[in-house]
Structure formats: structure tokens, C-alpha cells
Amino acid sequence: xxxxxxxxxxxxxxxxxxxxxxxxxxxxxxxxxxxxxxxxxxxxxxxxxxxxxxxxxxxxxxxxxxxxxxxxxxxxxxxxxxxxxxxxxxxxxxxxxxxxxxxxxxxxxxxxxxxxx
Amino acid sequence: xxxxxxxxxxxxxxxxxxxxxxxxxxxxxxxxxxxxxxxxxxxxxxxxxxxxxxxxxxxxxxxxxxxxxxxxxxxxxxxxxxxxxxxxxxxxxxxxxxxxxxxxxxxxxxxx
Numbered sequence: 001x002x003x004x005x006x007x008x009x010x011x012x013x014x015x016x017x018x019x020x021x022x023x024x025x026x027x028x029x030x031x032x033x034x035x036x037x038x039x040x041x042x043x044x045x046x047x048x049x050x051x052x053x054x055x056x057x058x059x060x061x062x063x064x065x066x067x068x069x070x071x072x073x074x075x076x077x078x079x080x081x082x083x084x085x086x087x088x089x090x091x092x093x094x095x096x097x098x099x100x101x102x103x104x105x106x107x108x109x110x111x112x113x114x115x116x117x
Numbered sequence: 118x119x120x121x122x123x124x125x126x127x128x129x130x131x132x133x134x135x136x137x138x139x140x141x142x143x144x145x146x147x148x149x150x151x152x153x154x155x156x157x158x159x160x161x162x163x164x165x166x167x168x169x170x171x172x173x174x175x176x177x178x179x180x181x182x183x184x185x186x187x188x189x190x191x192x193x194x195x196x197x198x199x200x201x202x203x204x205x206x207x208x209x210x211x212x213x214x215x216x217x218x219x220x221x222x223x224x225x226x227x228x229x
Contacts, residue, residue, distance in 0.1 A: 032215055043205060044160070044219045093159050097215040105151065106217055108159040
């Protein structure tokens with residue numbers, strides 16, 4: 001199946017710093033990518049929909065100035081957690097869909113575990 | 118508001134048992150329902166269901182969708198310890214962007 005690569009797989013940062021997470025579709029082009037957040041023992045919560053060449057669509061309650069999303073090409077979306085705080089510590093996962101595929105299966109990246117100290 | 122509800126939230130069984138996981142949904146303009154298995158990291162795809170009454174099968178796992186009653190079940194027969202994971206149900210609904218709405222997940226623990 002299609003491959004989505006997410007990097008880094010884990011990161012520890014100090015409070016107040018920013019962290020960038022990359023999501024790449026390796027063997028297909030994705031006009032749309034999705035960023036999810038998952039707290040321990042909870043399900044995936046959609047944060048935003050990343051659209052190639054245009055602004056991301058954020059879900060209600062997600063601060064767009066804190067979670068900056070850039071989708072500059074058909075194979076790369078980035079999520080930057082700005083001025084990170086300990087409460088931002090979580091598991092962040094991206095997913096992507098092949099724009100040519102009218103089906104609805106989404107392929108997930110490996111996830112990034114962010115710890116803010 | 119689109120909603121996906123899974124039950125039970127957690128389940129403990131012994132190897133060899135059969136389990137049934139449930140997923141009900143309320144979604145505008147239903148397109149498909151997907152099941153994923155999540156172990157330590159990102160979810161891995163199991164099934165995608167779009168039509169009622171057609172069972173999808175993969176080894177000991179099977180799933181079926183009822184679009185009239187708005188639910189799906191995931192069956193696992195002859196469970197093994199390697200089946201221990203969180204099983205996530207997701208629905209692709211009103212948005213045509215491919216956005217998925219996830220349920221809370223069912224945590225399955227299979228004891229030897």
C-alpha cells in the first residue's frame with residue numbers, strides 16, 4: 001500500500017521552543033493531508049486538514065496560530081507547534097490520501113511523540 | 118454533528134475466545150466506514166466498508182456493515198495475544214476531503 005513517512009518519530013523540547021513535524025507521501029501525491037492528535041488512552045482527534053497550496057482548515061478549538069500548518073507541495077505537509085508548553089505533549093499523527101484515488105482509505109504516518117519539558 | 122461511538126471501551130479475553138467489537142455512527146452523507154488496529158504507534162488499516170450486508174474477511178478477522186441501523190461489527194475468532202491492541206472505527210462522512218471521524222476505540226487485551 002501507499003507509504004506515508006512522518007519525521008521525527010519522537011522529540012523532546014523545552015517549554016517555549018517550537019517544533020516542526022514533517023509528513024511526506026512517498027509514492028503518491030496528496031492534495032490533502034490530515035493532522036491528528038492523540039492523548040494517552042484516547043482516540044485520534046482531528047486537528048486540521050492541510051490543503052496543498054492553500055490555507056489549512058482547523059477544527060473547532062484548535063489554535064491556528066499555535067499549530068502552524070504548511071502544505072507547500074503535493075508530497076509534504078508540516079505541522080509546527082509554536083511556543084510549546086507541557087500540555088502540548090502528545091502523540092501527533094498525519095494521514096494522507098492519494099488524490100487520484102476516489103476511495104476513502106487514508107494512510108497514516110508513524111506518528112510523532114512530542115514531550116515538552 | 119457527526120459522531121462515531123464504539124463499544125465496549127475495553128475488553129479482556131483469553132486466547133482462543135471470539136470477540137465482537139461494535140461501532141455505531143451518526144454521519145451526514147455517509148461514504149464509508151473503516152476499521153484500524155493500533156498497537157504502539159500509528160493505526161494500521163484493516164477494512165473499509167461501503168455496502169450493507171457484505172462481509173469483509175481477512176484471516177480470523179471479519180467485518181460487516183448495516184447502513185440501515187447505522188452500525189458495524191468487527192469479529193475476531195480464535196484470538197491470539199498478538200491481537201491485543203486498540204481497535205479504531207472511523208467514518209468518512211459529509212466532507213469530500215477524506216476527513217475521518219474516529220470513535221473512542223476499543224482496547225482489547227488477549228491473555229495467554
